[in-house]
Amino acid sequence: MDRIENLDCLLNKQKELEHTMDIRKANHDNTEYRELLICGGTGCVSSQSLKLLENLNQEIKNHGLENSARASITGCFGFCEKGPIVKVFPEDVFYVGAGAFVCGEETALIHSIEGGRGEPTTKPPFPAESGLWGKPTSVNNVETFANVPAIIINGASWYNKFGSHTSKGTKVFALAGKINNVGLVEVPMGITLREIIYDIGGGIKDGKKLKAVQTGGPSGGCITADQLDVEIDYESLYSIGSMMGSGGMIVIDEDNCIVDIAKFYLEFTVEESCGKCTPCRVGNKRLYEMLTKITEGKGTEEDLETMRNLAETIKLTSLCGLGQTAPNPVLSTMKYFYDEYLAHVRDKKCPAGVCQALLKYHISEDKCLAVCPTAALAEVNNVPTVWDAINDEKKFVVVQTVPAVRVALGEEFGMEPRTVVTGKMVAALRSIGFDKVFDTDFAADLTIMEEASPTTTETLKSLKKELLESIPRTGLRQSESPMRIQ
Amino acid sequence: MKTRTLSQDLYKQLEEYIDSTEANEAALIEVLHEAQHLFGYLPMEVQLFIGDKLNIPASKVFGVVSFYSYFTTEPKGKYVINICTGTACFVRNANAIVKEFENTLNIKTGETTGNGMYTIDCLRCVGACGLAPVVMVNDDVYGKVTVDDVQKIIAKYTE
Numbered sequence: 001m002d003r004i005e006n007l008d009c010l011l012n013k014q015k016e017l018e019h020t021m022d023i024r025k026a027n028h029d030n031t032e033y034r035e036l037l038i039c040g041g042t043g044c045v046s047s048q049s050l051k052l053l054e055n056l057n058q059e060i061k062n063h064g065l066e067n068s069a070r071a072s073i074t075g076c077f078g079f080c081e082k083g084p085i086v087k088v089f090p091e092d093v094f095y096v097g098a099g100a101f102v103c104g105e106e107t108a109l110i111h112s113i114e115g116g117r118g119e120p121t122t123k124p125p126f127p128a129e130s131g132l133w134g135k136p137t138s139v140n141n142v143e144t145f146a147n148v149p150a151i152i153i154n155g156a157s158w159y160n161k162f163g164s165h166t167s168k169g170t171k172v173f174a175l176a177g178k179i180n181n182v183g184l185v186e187v188p189m190g191i192t193l194r195e196i197i198y199d200i201g202g203g204i205k206d207g208k209k210l211k212a213v214q215t216g217g218p219s220g221g222c223i224t225a226d227q228l229d230v231e232i233d234y235e236s237l238y239s240i241g242s243m244m245g246s247g248g249m250i251v252i253d254e255d256n257c258i259v260d261i262a263k264f265y266l267e268f269t270v271e272e273s274c275g276k277c278t279p280c281r282v283g284n285k286r287l288y289e290m291l292t293k294i295t296e297g298k299g300t301e302e303d304l305e306t307m308r309n310l311a312e313t314i315k316l317t318s319l320c321g322l323g324q325t326a327p328n329p330v331l332s333t334m335k336y337f338y339d340e341y342l343a344h345v346r347d348k349k350c351p352a353g354v355c356q357a358l359l360k361y362h363i364s365e366d367k368c369l370a371v372c373p374t375a376a377l378a379e380v381n382n383v384p385t386v387w388d389a390i391n392d393e394k395k396f397v398v399v400q401t402v403p404a405v406r407v408a409l410g411e412e413f414g415m416e417p418r419t420v421v422t423g424k425m426v427a428a429l430r431s432i433g434f435d436k437v438f439d440t441d442f443a444a445d446l447t448i449m450e451e452a453s454p455t456t457t458e459t460l461k462s463l464k465k466e467l468l469e470s471i472p473r474t475g476l477r478q479s480e481s482p483m484r485i486q
Numbered sequence: 487m488k489t490r491t492l493s494q495d496l497y498k499q500l501e502e503y504i505d506s507t508e509a510n511e512a513a514l515i516e517v518l519h520e521a522q523h524l525f526g527y528l529p530m531e532v533q534l535f536i537g538d539k540l541n542i543p544a545s546k547v548f549g550v551v552s553f554y555s556y557f558t559t560e561p562k563g564k565y566v567i568n569i570c571t572g573t574a575c576f577v578r579n580a581n582a583i584v585k586e587f588e589n590t591l592n593i594k595t596g597e598t599t600g601n602g603m604y605t606i607d608c609l610r611c612v613g614a615c616g617l618a619p620v621v622m623v624n625d626d627v628y629g630k631v632t633v634d635d636v637q638k639i640i641a642k643y644t645e
Contacts, residue, residue, distance in 0.1 A: 098519065
């Protein structure tokens, strides 16, 4: 290939590449079209590849195949000793997988294309040396390949203008979860999480509080609300215990339980572990079981320590990237949300209210009684208990009356409506045998006064002091007629 | 060897497909895709047939079938309800949707109703995170599904 020495060279290269792209476009419409790529590297040129090119073009012409094939020269294919090399493009080969997360690992992907189980193998040899069918293979993400034409056309310095000091260019994130604007966003490396979430993402859904952002999918970790201003690139994410990974960015709010999230990721990696190496196959399963135990309220503080040790071991000893990164969700959530783990194991509480086994229900009798449609709950008759108390010589029995009774009671005995019978009521209660009668009016009045004006608080304080001093030691001052404070 | 109980016509179609490929080990996954497309699932007799045609051991065929989540050895319902439980759907409460489908159809995830109409399955990410939580019934996609929508979705596929 020509060396690129100046701008003109580069522009010529661009034209050549545009032509290659046109071949693809043409091929899209015409499945019969073939491009014969002849290696123009030094090794092949020395074995007469240029002559071959000439002859091939002549043959194409002789057979009248100009519309369905053409031969052109390319760069080195890397098989110099076997030159001259000719490659027919495209070969029209399209491989399909059948759904396995581990096939994102390059050696597993290669095995899948070869028709087998997508299990990874140890590296070296790296696919670049021995990959598909034992041949050198370049495995990259689509996003990486998609960047290549732009870099070649616009130049490396153009690409370097974007990004942070260490990570260049842009990155596509899949923004999802509890956020207002979901979708794919392409941002320059080095942007802060705050800009992504609040400027682009439009903030947290329903105005809730941000708890964490999970990046990198099941292999990644969590970024906390405190780290919103960290500039996002490969290195910074790695240093805070997460990773770029798939580019997934899941926003988690206060309603999500962090232990439950970690468990969710582990469940996935346990399902997707290919089972070849023990740390990943067994270790992750044990981690998942411990997390389940914690969400069921059966975890202990020792479990947390065991989990941390186990997670570190799996990370260090697994064969491929899946196992090496599977404990990341556990480690990073334990690092930043240890309190929440402790709440589960020590206090047996799930702060987010997600873990069913840790939810405690309380029945408010009054509220139940008021709404029960089937009268499942009934008021309990405590009259015998009261009689027992009155008859007990040693007990000092006080009866408390609600304000409305002083009127309602009169009506019960056939008096005119609205007749106030406070005196009669107190006399009757005393006759029954109660030692004192406490009127709720007393406390109700105080509350109303205080609510009416904060300045009365001071008055009340002095009043309280006065009252306490005047009350005999037997208990609160009781009144036979209600005490009114005006 | 076990006798073949499934349609001979389908076997013939599968055989034709296999002959159109290079008919070796490398073609296994694509052949399995075609077989599942034809039969709806991959029972033992189909796996044996494929092993025989591609000249590879049945154990190898089974190894591949059991490895990939797409392949199934059990017949599925006419309508396969796939509830996405990928992360984005999970944090938007996909589990409640799964429970509602299970309760409504009275089967567990992975099971098929007695009348062979519905199968409930969970899958990880259909790539429509913006619509989370997502439910797919065969090739139809339903986004932003709420628990109340479950009945309506099932009603669409009631015959």
